[in-house]
Amino acid sequence: MVPPFTYPISRNPKGTIVKKTVLITGASSGIGQAAANTFAEKDWNVIATMRQPPAGKAGDFSGNILTLPLDVQDKASIDLAVQKGLAHFGRIDALINNAGFGLSGLFESIPLEKAREQFDVNVFGVMEVTRAILPHFRQNGGGLILNVSSRGGVVGLPLMSLYCASKFALEGFSEALSYELASQKIRVKIIAPAGGANTQFGPRLAREQAHNRALPDYDGFTATIAQANARFAGLREGFSTSAEDVARAIYMAAIDGTDRLRYTVGHDIPPFLKAKKEMDDQDYVDSIKKSYGLKA
Numbered sequence: 001m002v003p004p005f006t007y008p009i010s011r012n013p014k015g016t017i018v019k020k021t022v023l024i025t026g027a028s029s030g031i032g033q034a035a036a037n038t039f040a041e042k043d044w045n046v047i048a049t050m051r052q053p054p055a056g057k058a059g060d061f062s063g064n065i066l067t068l069p070l071d072v073q074d075k076a077s078i079d080l081a082v083q084k085g086l087a088h089f090g091r092i093d094a095l096i097n098n099a100g101f102g103l104s105g106l107f108e109s110i111p112l113e114k115a116r117e118q119f120d121v122n123v124f125g126v127m128e129v130t131r132a133i134l135p136h137f138r139q140n141g142g143g144l145i146l147n148v149s150s151r152g153g154v155v156g157l158p159l160m161s162l163y164c165a166s167k168f169a170l171e172g173f174s175e176a177l178s179y180e181l182a183s184q185k186i187r188v189k190i191i192a193p194a195g196g197a198n199t200q201f202g203p204r205l206a207r208e209q210a211h212n213r214a215l216p217d218y219d220g221f222t223a224t225i226a227q228a229n230a231r232f233a234g235l236r237e238g239f240s241t242s243a244e245d246v247a248r249a250i251y252m253a254a255i256d257g258t259d260r261l262r263y264t265v266g267h268d269i270p271p272f273l274k275a276k277k278e279m280d281d282q283d284y285v286d287s288i289k290k291s292y293g294l295k296a
Helices: 030-041 075-089 112-140 161-182 201-211 216-236 243-255 270-278 281-291
Strands: 009-011 017-019 021-024 045-050 065-069 094-097 143-148 186-193 262-265
Touching: 021 030, 021 075, 030 045, 030 243, 045 075, 065 075, 075 112, 094 112, 094 243, 112 143, 112 161, 112 186, 143 161, 143 243, 161 186, 186 243, 243 262, 270 281
Parallel strands: 021 045, 021 094, 045 065, 094 143, 143 186, 186 262
Antiparallel strands: 009 017
16 A cells, blocks of 8 residues: 555645645656656656757647756756746656666777766756756755666666766766665656666667777677677567556655665566675676677
8 A cells, every 4th residue: 555645645734635746857758758647647846858859849738748858968947947847847856867778798889978977867967957956955844856777777788888887877867866865855766777677778879879989809809799699689588678657666766655776577587686685796707798699
């Protein structure tokens, strides 16, 4: 049973019941879009933000969803979206930092400007949006920040060094931040979707590889990893995690009334967490190498 105080309502100083409001970044597709729909269906007010809303949709209010432009790399657009959301709904109760993307490929092959962009979006963008909402949460006497991580925030993966680095940073930031914000009755939570989540993440991952330089010396290694990834994809058939699955998990994390830090979605993350916790470090590393067909 959901504790009464977690229902999506609150009362203003006059005692009038008002809906709770959530601001979501990266809501144009995938997990962000599914989360916006899920919260709206549960009778929350939703501020659905994205870098480029469809033509004519910026500032559009449909049902209980307000669509606004927000680029996590542009502080002015972050501040303006928060201000407009507050002006429209009067308050914000939860923030879902979902905007992000992934780089794959050999570290040596990825240009520095793309590496910087990876951290600008996945780490510094999250920090800037969080920083913009904190004064309002403190004024309200509480709030919720939910950061969308990844399997890549739990385990280092071959050919994903920069993405994993950004998500490891996000996880460390979230955990450390949770302690200090608890003093302000602001909860911080992490959602880690499965590696096989069915979203637009994969197609963009492929597009980003066009920026990589060719390095033939690694051909044998990349071929081995490609074979392993194809094998893993085959094993995941029938166990795919949809954007809607992740959105439902985000919603439940938002209303469960606990200070639980991390939630995983999908079948492939718990074994990694268990192995990292129970195995000797070197044994764990050797097991990862073996699973990818690499020499231990």
